[in-house]
Amino acid sequence: MARIIVVGAGLGGLSAAARLGALGHQVTVLEQAAQVGGKLGLLRRDGFGFDTGPSLLTLPAVYRDLFLKTGKPLETELELVPLDPTCHYRFPSGLELDIPNDGPAGVSRAWSAALGAKAGQDWTAFHRRAAQIWDLTRDPFLESPLNGVRTLLGLARNPADVRTVAPWLSLRGLGRKYLSAPEQRMFLDRYATYTGSDPRRAPAALATIPFVEHSFGAWYIPGGLWQLGAAITDRALSHGVKIRTSEPVAKVLADPKVEGVRLESGEVLPADVVVSGVEAAHLYRDLLPGPEGRGGRRVIDKAAPSLSGFVMLLALRGRTPGLRHHTVLFPGDYDAEFDHVFGTGAQAGTPAPVTDPTVYISAPDDPQLRPDNDHEAWFVLVNAPRHDPATGMNWDAPDLAESYATKILDIMARRGLDVRERLLWKEIRTPADLERDTRSTGGAIYGSSSNGARSAFLRPANRSPIPGLFLVGGSSHPGGGLPLVGLSAAIVADLVGKA
Structure with a gap:
């Protein structure tokens, strides 16, 4: 039995902790935030509820495997409901299409x-x-x-x-x-x-x-996908995993192999194995700032960072006829959007808010996420450049977030979904907010992007160059999104067993 510390209680860290706890290891999870879940979060206010991360589950077999390997089947803990249609699309040509x-x-x-x-x-x-x-x-x-x-x-x-x-x-x-x-x-x-x-x-x-x-298939969990993280947390706890929230880690201790971690409070926790569920860039640059993290930093520096997102959570009065669970409103010029987000083409070296973005709307017809049947809770996302005040976008600039939110609402109205007169309140979350909440560099949602033919080989490996240190989650192999994060946890649990 090994003493294992998992840094970060996002879905990758929680999944790895549950698997390792079921194998009999002594596991402690350390989370810097006051709650677990990472990007798979929930916001409640005035009877409205919003998933603040993923809103769709694909390849559920990954999590069925997790639950079977750690106890009772997934369906005994959560209800998975197929979404039909998966999404409604509106194209600049005027075509509207439901994908069944x-x-x-x-x-x-x-x-x-x-x-x-x-x-x-x-x-x-x-x-x-x-x-x-x-x-x-x-x-x-x-x-x-x-x-x-x-x-x-x-x-x-x-x-x-x-x-x-x-x-x-x-x-x-x-x-x-x-x-x-x-x-x-x-x-x-x-x-x-x-x-x-x-x-x-x-x-x-x-x-x-x-x-x-x-x-x-495409699946939803009534009450919100945040419940997947909650169910995995319960499964981890059932195997004796300890979860400590509001406990930010200051440093991973290794000389030359892993020895444990030091918290920002100064407390030192010894460990035989450390599993990092935080963004790989944060791990290698901030938690391993010395020569022991040099190899990991070289990998990070070669990869292009992923895009981020600008989010509005909208509390609306009334109902929208024919509204689907997911709606995508495409722009007239998709290439211009990518140029703005990544600072390419006409925007070379100067990423900026997208002037004509794709607008993604998640609006579950779910009684658990609204105060009554005459209201709707909308999660609205547009692709956005990372927060990078030094060389790129400063999302903390005065009035920028509010003015950009107004612009997005106007764009939605022009594309046939005008909710401005129905708006009770909104909450805005910029890439800068995402960086502060999750310590992801610049609010990059997936760590590094998959831009480039060798991108898969530039993503940090699950086994680090430091003996006893492993990486899990969306910024490490095999990548971001609920299925791949779950696969990374399975890989890490297997690697730790062979270490």
Whole structure:
């Protein structure tokens, strides 16, 4: 039995703690905030409730495995409800489209009905290619720890497999090979943002994201997805895991192997193993500032940071006819959005708030998240550059957040969802707020992006160069999003068992 400290009670840290506790280890979780959950949070006010992080669960098998490995099945703890439609899309061409949650064939039928038979056939062909990429990459790149160049060499033994994955091709490039309708290409581009990335630079392998969503379904938990984190917390506690909130860690102690951590209070906690669930950049730059963290910092410095998000939580009176759980309002110029967010193209070196952004709305028809049946709680998100006052965007600039929120509400009105006269109150969360709340660098949602053909190999590994130190969560391998964070916890639990 090892003494294990988990730094950070986000979903990755909690999942790893539950798995390690079930294996018989002595586990303590240290969380700097007053509550657990990390980015998977909940805000309640005046009878309204808002998920402040993910609003959709895909690939639930990852969490079914977690619950089975640690006790009773997932469905004994939580109710998973399929969302249908998965999402409603409004395109600049005027097309409106519901994407059904009844499998890949249903998605192709929806495209056929909207744009003609060829669009349906194109999407079927694209999905078939995405399925092939999934089959080739799932085990070596998602369910196993990366083994440096050897992981890539294993794929390279078969030239046909390399051609299928096409590491030289971007997600945008893959879409152009299969999809002729601009609406379908725009639809595909959005999936790059699931990893905080630019579709023009993100690898074609991200085609696996829509493949997973359409093949394994889209799910919701009544009462909010924050309950997934709460249920995992309960499971960890049931195995004797200790969770200490409001306990920020100042330093990971290692010389040369892990010895424990020092809290900001000065208390030193010894450990045989430390599992870091905080952003990798925070770990290697702040918690390991000396030479022991130099190798990790080199990895971080090579990777492009992910995008962030500007969020409004809207408490609305009245109901919206025909409102879906998820709605996406696309802009006229998607490339301009990515240029603003990443400081590329016309915005080279100067990221800025997006002038004409994609607007994402999550508005669950959930009685547990509103005071009564005559109100709605909306989570509104637009992609945004990170908070970086020194060289980029300063989201703490006076009046910026409020004026930008007003602009987004005006854009929503022009695109057919005018809620300005129904607004009771709003809460704004900028990338700067996200950085303060979660200690993610600049409020980067996913740590590093997947921009670039070698991006998977630039993401920090689950086993660090320091003996006894492991990384879990969205900023480490295999990446961000609920399924991948859950997979990272499974990988780390297995690595610790073999350490």
